[in-house]
Amino acid sequence: MNRTSKRSAVVAIAAAAAVLVGLPAVAYFTLTSNEDTAAVTANALGTPATSGLTISASSVSFTVAAPATGPAPTAYQVNRTAPAPAVPNVCSVPAAGGTCTDPSPVPGQTNTYAVFARLGTSWASLTPATVTAAVPSNTVTVSAPDLLAADDSGASNTDDITNDTTPRFTGTATAGATVNLYDGANPTAIGTQVLGAGVTSYSIQVSALTGGAHSITAVATVGANNSAPSSALAVTIDTTAPTASDIQTGTGTTAGKIDANDEVRFTFSEAVDPTSVSTGWTGTSVGVTVTFRNSNSSVASQRIQTIVVTTGGAAVNLVGQVGWNQSYMSGANNGTSTATGTMTLSADKKTVTIKLAGSPSGGNTTAITASSTLNWTPVAGPKDVAGNSLTSLTPVTEQGTADIDF
């Protein structure tokens, strides 16, 4: 009996055995093969085709097409590999292929590009296409914009903080160029000017800027050539009026008593112009006279005190009223107590600190031990650094936990 016949007999006997045990005669047998190894080979992305190279001082363009071999790519990646530093993704090319334009080649040098076909999240051509472009020198230039002093509101006309939402910017550019101003990465120009023949200065009023920080750059264009973008000018637009935000005290000699080295700190919502607080003040320490005036110390709700601060006899635009719920002064209403001290402005220009040099004279200052919360009603006069005036005279309450003041 040959091999095949033997196997057939095995099957027949097995089927017969199934019949003998009383089961139906339709039988199947499970078979398992030997183990072997199959293999599958992956494709590889080919090298993209490139053509149609055009070069100017401000632009390099070429066409990218699918590789002749391998699977169809789903994207392309073009990197500028020279001169250093390398710049990845200088352009965007659709999956079907198309034009790559590098809008910012390096003028006066040979620019080299590596063009990869991409597939999936990781596959890139093992051998990219290489495009070499000798880019001519750029003869179009433009200077960084400068905020016109007349439009730089506030005490400083050079701090580039202004409440003018449509300010003018000035600079220089190649004669006859078209100058466009841009805000940050927004590709839409916010202002433009076409310079006449022989004219090299620009003054451009921009469209309305929102409040906050802006980064203004300029680009000049002559014919098909663009200048490199200018360095950026950081400008802050501030149209928000400052407000009083907090009042705090610092304990000097004796807690709970107005005496030497006590501090009263008045804080605004934003940086203030010191000369708007006190004419001619620069924010450095200046001598002041501080007068505390008592009201009805017997009634808590009427314990309204006025702190009058003067410097050189001139009023300081700081305090309308200060109220507290403790009797720091006793005696008749409208009693006064006067001390000398200093006035300083914090580094962030938000907080004005009055510090007493000695204990006040006149009146009757008394020590208290109970905690309370002050309130401060400002006076008109202070301005922020953009020139916006404090307009709200609404009292503000001391922040934080009630404590023993002075």
Next chain:
Amino acid sequence: MNTLLRRLATPAVVGTGLAVVLGAGVASAYFGSSVAATGTGTATPATPGPLEFEVVGSVGTGLFPGGPGADLTLSVVNPYDQDITIESLVVTDTVTAAPVSCANPALTISATDLPMTVDADSVGNLVLSGVVTMGLSADSACQGATFSIPLKVTGRL
């Protein structure tokens, strides 16, 4: 030798839960619904020994991320005088890649074309279309790589 390979028109009919899979060397019986009484049982061949058959894998091509998948081709030797219905393909060990720098091939192997039939006393080319697919996350180093897939198949006689 006749190498005809037939695909069953209604694969869902075969391979139901009535099949009893046993270890090598033991035959199992499946009793179809064509008879009045149904049930299961085992039958031991008179001549002890496994019911086996031979497969030989070959090399497929055309794999790439997100692609339709590569075919897996096996040569199946049916020494019996009855047809073998190939029901399943089992990957028996780790799939290896060459070169080894292809650390993440993102491969998926799914034999969706089964069952297939190999005629009696014939050698059939079992072509499983598009069963090996490569995910989009496959490493770029997997370009041109060859993946070895250790496998065996099971069938019914």
